[in-house]
Amino acid sequence: MFFCKFDYTDLFCLFRTNRNSFVEWGTHLSLEEYLSRESLLASLPFTSEKFTVWVLVPRSTPETTTNIFSACETFVRPALVISSSLQKQTCYSIASVFTPAEHRKNGYASYMMELLGKKLKENFQEVGFSFLYSDVGPVFYSRHGWKVFEHKEIQFNIENENLNNITSDTTNVTQLSYTDIEELTKYDSSLIEKENEFSSTIYKVVVLPTFECFEWAFERSKFYAKIKGLKEPNIWGAKVTNKEDKIIGFAFWTYSFTDKILQILRIRSSDTNTTKLLIQQAKLYASYYNFKKVTVWNPNLKIFAETAIIEGGELVDRAKSLPSLAWYNNNKGSDEDKVKWILNENYAWC
Structure with missing residues (x-):
């Protein structure tokens, strides 16, 4: 061979x-x-x-x-x-x-x-x-x-959830397009380099999130939307800012039209309240396509501890x-x- x-x-x-x-x-x-x-x-x-x-x-x-x-x-x-x-x-x-x-x-x-x-x-x-x-x-x-x-994930089941009280028109929440995500990705990568402490006893490895890998996922979603005759998504995430207009959290996501799941690809949050706002926005955009779930892989449980409970999330082990x-x-x-x-x-x- x-x-x-x-x-x-x-x-x-x-x-x-x-x-x-x-x-x-x-x-x-x-x-x-x-x-x-x-x-x-x-x-x-x-x-x-x-x-x-x-x-x-x-x-x-x-x-x-x-x-x-x-x-x-x-x-x-x-x-x-x-x-x-x-x-x-x-x-x-x-x-x-x-x-x-x-x-x-x-x-x-x-x-x-x-x-x-x-x-x-x-x-x-x-x-x-x-x-x-x-x-x-x-x-x-x-x-x-x-x-x-x-290989854990938090699943937010929204199939029977009333989302009427969630709106995209929130003062400190901004929806993200391609251009927004390209800039935020550079910001995210710069923070990742600064955040991890050095250690002589452990090796920490990070696959850096780049705009190219997000674009690949977005184009894949758009392809399936087109095949199914649906309107192509144009919102790929949300960010949260404080009163000084400083970014305190963001989430990027993609749409799985075959599984009816909105998949959060990357999430950064400063606290559980910010996380809650980001999950609410993800649910809102999932509902536009009648999706059943929002998922987050291997979440930082410090920013999800209360939010997962409040928002109806369930922490499970993935089988695939x-x-x-x-x-x-x-x-x-x-x-x-x-x-x-x-x-x-x-x-x-x-």
């Missing part, structure tokens, strides 16, 4: 791997729509020049694009590794691990992940870690080096999209059990 990679410009290979994976991730779409979605997402800045397709193929025909045993994708993303100092590094986000039905139960996916882990670790001086979100439980990827991290991380600094004498994933929120998923 031969393991090789293609960048996003190799459209034929991308077309073939997407065509293969349609049976798994093409839910609610025709094949043409699915390929169109993947082509759109591949053209965005989040993907352009940062995206690689990896394929396991027969050694006898390494150039083949028709006989792919297993495949996956990686995205290069900015990250921080914080210990006794702060290091700006990159990390790999792994997605779309797929083996065609006719090649399953032969160990191809296991072999591919083993080879991928070795390839990614070769660049450990520049790349501190890689991560993925498992939909096949905690065992498979853990066996190959990706340790499962916390389990965040899993492989740490590549082991040969520097660090222990992967001392790695803490900071801001393990929904924006990192792809």
